[in-house]
Amino acid sequence: MSSKHYTSFLYALCFLLSISQVKANVTLPAVFSNHMVLQQNAEVKIWGWAKSGEEVTVTPSWNHKPVKTKASNLAEWEVILQTPAAGGPYTVEIKGYNTIKIEDVLLGEVWLCAGQSNMEWTARAGIEHAEREVPLASYPSIRFFSVSHRTADTPQLSLDGQWVVCTPESMIDFSAVGYFFGRKVHQTLQVPVGLINSSWGGTPAEAWVSKETIEENKILAEDAANLQEVPWGPVKTAKIYNAMIAPLVPYRLAGVLWYQGESNTGSPANYAELLPALIQNWRTRWNQAFPFYYVQIAPYQYDVPQQGVLLRDAQRRVLQKTENTGMVVVSDIGNKDDIHPRNKSDVGQRLADLALHKAYGKQELPASGPLYRSMKVEGNKVRLYFDYAGKGLVAKGNELTNFEIAGADQQFVKASAKIQGSTIVVQAKQVKKPVAVRFAWSNTAEPNLFNAEGLPASSFRTEAEPVSLK
Template identity: 50%
Template sequence: MKFSIRSLLLVLVLAAVDSTKANVILPSIFSDHMVLQQNTTVTIWGWAKTLEEVKITVSWYPAKEHKKVTDATSYWSFEIETPKAGGPYQITIQGYNTIIINDVLIGEVWLGSGQSNMEWTPAMKIEGGETEKAKANYPQIRFFTVLPWADSTPQKHVAGKWVVCTPESMYYFSALMYFFGKEIHSKVNVPVGLICSAWGGSPAETWTPEFIFERDNILKESASVLKPVSWSPVEPARLYNTMIFPLIPYKIKGVLWYQGEANTSNAVHYQRTLTALITSWRASWGYNFPFYMVQIAPWSGYGKDNVSGAIVRDQQRKVLESAPNTGLVVVSDIGDLKDIHPRNKIDVGKRLAAWALHYDYGLSMAFSGPLYQSHEIKKDNVIIHFKYSEGGLIAKGGTLKEFEIFDGKQWLPAPAKISGSTVELNTKSVNVVKGIRFAYTNDSNPNLFNRDNLPASCFEVLIDK
């Protein structure tokens, strides 16, 4: 029933388009209350009768009228310059009919994608959700939720509409994105448009274009490991085709990504998969936008007989090395080992916003916990260096825990102590150190933080020497 309802909704949208081919048709991403990216050139596109002249005027440049004739596929598009943040504005598009888009704001546009932790709404119960709902009147924050639907071929349309942030609309929108957007709006003082395109239980492969798997046999084989499930498509590109492709080339500032729980069965290739996804999305949009990830939280439900959840978390960390202009939010300190859906979305949103505020909006602030950088072996010790450890490291609750060393056969607990901005491991218990790792269990509860009170990411490093 879940799939049939979604299919019916999209069929109704497409039927409406087909029945009015003589009229100017817009994708649903262009509607009243929309937000356009500021200080750039945005694309506005749609369809009309073949070889029909289409005109567009925008109220921020009222004296300039743009004209084009549709091509053989009835498609038309305009490149329109946007000023600095402001509004409300109006867009008028005229062909056989006239469409007027009202209450258009210009500001910052962010796309959020992934699985259920991205789409999780305050109505699904989050910490502080009811309190936040009561005060969520932010007319300069706008939401667009992409209706979930899957298909084997790229589509032209998504179902959804822009809405103004009110207590009612906020309650059924992505909580994480709301708190992210609220932080950006508060700190930068600009309108914010938030587009949520997420599906619970979906693996990264289904958000990745088909051609990626045709060119990469490793990823193709890795995708074949995914077993069909009732709650989500798992086949490559199914959600990219319907929930991402139709949004291109709507200009966005960047992407927020919270996904990975559905990739524990092929965890060892997650870095390769997500790097390919990021690269392909950027190529499709035509520019190198920032891509900020949330590392999945530790969870006991992955099992005690494997470390698949830890592998995904470490693979996410490694994406920072293989894909430029990316960031990672670690949430090991605000998760719930008994719930794959941690209810603290406030801090997740704020931590994502810190990456954007620092790198994209020029505000000086703490944005990352310690990340493994390098190590050196000195007699019976391994010295581990971390990025983002300026000012020193701290072990909450006393003794530093969850560090291990590998002797070539097994992983063993390693006594660890903090020395300024480094961690020293005592390795006297093994003859040769073949590897080091930290917080590498599915239900890890590490206590290493930097002075900004942000947690360190897990890592595993094998040593050849």
């Protein structure tokens, strides 16, 4: 028996022994509770534990059709319910030896919000316009589930937390980015929104993926082995995944929001492999190719030159290799002296616009700022082409800034840049035969290139291969 199955067996045995003391009561994970939101128009799984062989019947009030199953030899049971379009409130009754009735259940859009401190950041910790936003946060159809901080050496079956209704009292301690995202989606689609926040400040991505995922990649495994312990959060491979992600599987999601990367700036080149590995790991575990939208880290004065911009470029490159992803750029709303920018409203709303555009077909909303696509050498000039620039490019201020150009010697010099429609032409007198261009290539760059929709361009470089910090 593998260690994974042995661990599952031990947990199931514990559940079986505990329920035998109370005549085999049916039990549920914490994620199934009053006020929960289930994904609309989907096959959703409801699962739990009971005595081996015990019959369990699950009846949702939206169709009053009972679904029956029996607990397995591991004391586990699972049913699949087909949910209709958004609505509620409903009830879900689970009946075995005992009966559990989950009340005030809504059907809508369910998003997982994960990452480190900028995702975890709350209005209580300090956000722009908190004095205005908090009192207005009364949305009965928005629900929050906050996963408690825990670590584990092996994948767990349960976690702590409960669903609560969005009120000023609950919003103030929930992910601010998640809240502003959920509010925009709710107001635009006019459907309930469920937000699951599983985030922990100061944590690297390695802690958020399964052990097997890291071990399968020699480079990632070596990098993970060199992570140094820190006082503010766990860093070891899978420690958080096991306790704060695995127990949520397979709760049906509409998608994932990810705001993380600051704790991986020490090894930015590997992040271009690590983040796609995390995305694939989660999609495989959920058996869902769900949308995965993330925030590019903001400008900040990191200790090592290029540390931050290399991580940002790795995040940009993930878009090119991983399907059904999207990235929000926040270079215009960061704070280079504070790694926790307080403008969380625009971050959440940009994530919402991205999701509404790509996942929900709201093409009138802007999905992204300009993203570098390709270049063409024209004599001593380089013409740059961009995605998300169809309506044109804009320089906020007098002239474009933060462009550099290099010849074959790869010695970059400051360049002039001119907008021509949806392209940019770059040149410098010192470079007669250009081969490469880079943009906003510093940790603290706050460039002024935007698209006509008002979203900032991502930093980029045209070189194909990552640049090492060494």
